[in-house]
Amino acid sequence: MSKEDGKLTIREVLFPLLxxxxxxxxxxxxxxxxxxxxxxxxxxxxxxxxxxxxxDSEEPHEVxxxxxxxxxxxxxxxxxxxxxxxxxxxxxSAQQLTWQSYYLLEDTLRYETPDVVVFSVLALxxxxxxxxxxNRMTLDGMEWSLSKWNAIEASMTEDENMIDYIFPFLRYHxxxxxxxxxxxxxxxxxxxxxxxxxxxxxDVLPEGPFPDPMPxxxxxxxxxSMEYLSRIVDLCRENDIELVLIKAPTxxxxxxxxxxxxxxxxxxxxNVPYINYIYLRDQIDLDMxxxxxxxxxxxxxxxxxxxxxxxxxxxxxxxxxxxxREVPEVxxxxxxxxxxxxxxxxxxxxxxxxxxxxxxxxxxxxxx
Amino acid sequence: MNKKFxxxxxxxxxxxxxxxxxxxxxxxxxxxxxxxxxxxxxxxxNAASNPGETDEQAADAFVFTYNGTQIRMxxxxxxxxxxxxxxxxxFEAPSxxxxxxxxxxxxxxxxxxxxxxxxxxxxxxxxxxxDTVATAEGIRIGSTEDDVRAAYGEDGTPGxxxxxYTMGDSFISFIFENGQVTAxxxxxxxx
Numbered sequence: 001m002s003k004e005d006g007k008l009t010i011r012e013v014l015f016p017l018l019x020x021x022x023x024x025x026x027x028x029x030x031x032x033x034x035x036x037x038x039x040x041x042x043x044x045x046x047x048x049x050x051x052x053x054x055x056d057s058e059e060p061h062e063v064x065x066x067x068x069x070x071x072x073x074x075x076x077x078x079x080x081x082x083x084x085x086x087x088x089x090x091x092x093s094a095q096q097l098t099w100q101s102y103y104l105l106e107d108t109l110r111y112e113t114p115d116v117v118v119f120s121v122l123a124l125x126x127x128x129x130x131x132x133x134x135n136r137m138t139l140d141g142m143e144w145s146l147s148k149w150n151a152i153e154a155s156m157t158e159d160e161n162m163i164d165y166i167f168p169f170l171r172y173h174x175x176x177x178x179x180x181x182x183x184x185x186x187x188x189x190x191x192x193x194x195x196x197x198x199x200x201x202x203d204v205l206p207e208g209p210f211p212d213p214m215p216x217x218x219x220x221x222x223x224x225s226m227e228y229l230s231r232i233v234d235l236c237r238e239n240d241i242e243l244v245l246i247k248a249p250t251x252x253x254x255x256x257x258x259x260x261x262x263x264x265x266x267x268x269x270x271n272v273p274y275i276n277y278i279y280l281r282d283q284i285d286l287d288m289x290x291x292x293x294x295x296x297x298x299x300x301x302x303x304x305x306x307x308x309x310x311x312x313x314x315x316x317x318x319x320x321x322x323x324x325r326e327v328p329e330v331x332x333x334x335x336x337x338x339x340x341x342x343x344x345x346x347x348x349x350x351x352x353x354x355x356x357x358x359x360x361x362x363x364x365x366x367x368x
Numbered sequence: 369m370n371k372k373f374x375x376x377x378x379x380x381x382x383x384x385x386x387x388x389x390x391x392x393x394x395x396x397x398x399x400x401x402x403x404x405x406x407x408x409x410x411x412x413x414n415a416a417s418n419p420g421e422t423d424e425q426a427a428d429a430f431v432f433t434y435n436g437t438q439i440r441m442x443x444x445x446x447x448x449x450x451x452x453x454x455x456x457x458x459f460e461a462p463s464x465x466x467x468x469x470x471x472x473x474x475x476x477x478x479x480x481x482x483x484x485x486x487x488x489x490x491x492x493x494x495x496x497x498x499d500t501v502a503t504a505e506g507i508r509i510g511s512t513e514d515d516v517r518a519a520y521g522e523d524g525t526p527g528x529x530x531x532x533y534t535m536g537d538s539f540i541s542f543i544f545e546n547g548q549v550t551a552x553x554x555x556x557x558x559x
Contacts, residue, residue: 134464134467209459211479218525218527
């Protein structure tokens, strides 16, 4: 073939094809390396997997919880369903900051509109970005949207860059020497670590005494976090969502009376309920000699079921929620969640029987 | 054509290499990547060779002296805690997702708290519990608000319960009640 003939030469045909192939191979290699190198959060520290799990949940969620470990470790979503038929999801993550909660609510509204949003107030004490590690655990799992972009912008610490979030490979390429078997096992898919956002622990470590709280010269809750709380109120109103503010019944980190008063004032001014469950530990029937797995910092399964039972009663008493146990299609989806929940409970209890401690979950499972 | 194709391939490989080495070996992954769990104890590290003495950064942070041991905010904690001796009660609480460990050492007259960063512990705060100890400027629990202003100046930041003075990566807080100091805390500014 020749140019004179008006036909393409082999070279002219092959070059663009090979160029395309080279580009494809390069992009595929980068994609694979990124998948391999990013943290998987599958053993020990699983909190980085929580946010992305939401996108796989198929049930409708009439109640949405937002916040840090005070929600994702303390409230059993399965107990809410079993006891009341409440279909809920906890979009929780480690040290979730108030602006991250706001943008996670925005993100959730892209998929569904819950009837009730329950916001945990502990993070109101933070007015500035705190830690890259925590940021990553919350933000990397969000699907890309303007909400994610804005959440990153609001959350980045001084040393962080947007480009590292857009291309996580740039951030994590140095992990090649730290890769574990889990990284290879979960290159393409990850195991479920929560039940609709609830992180289960069945072990027991009784609550002990806490040190006296450190006195502060200024108890004013930061302007930034309070502003984002106002934005959560507004976003809920715009979408006809009822908002409930809660403080979990755990005592550490300390929740100062002065903070409590400011949240009460805010709640009253904005006509939203605020419930501090620290004052309701007896009514919840919490026995912190058996209902916590880490000396009172968080509830274990028995504590989380008690708290869910109590907060669930409040929710059905005050809001017009569907009993999804009576909706076969949704009930079937929940049966899968319950099955996983029961299996996870049994597996943890089996380890406790065998070793006297959990080895496949929590600190003992962290891979170095 | 072969040369052109090779060029494209080499450019691709080079791009990979450049990206992979962009930050060099000094780049560190988030703490979680190396395990997340706080170290029980870390030897030496950046601690001053003589933990009781301030180093060149001391002028950039408040220093409190207790039983001859100088405690600087954000200083490596292990040697300071060792120098303070065994007369304390201890409390620790892991942070969410094992990202660190809050440690609280309660002595007769002070409470020392530490935080974890990159596997090592650093001084987070010192709280003065009674009037047997005083700041370097002579302020103790029971001093008056006027004493504080005379010693530390008028340029502090007033809060709802007291006043704060910042020095470098630390601040000192005086909490008042009826014009008297009821609590004093030194706090590290972490970041």
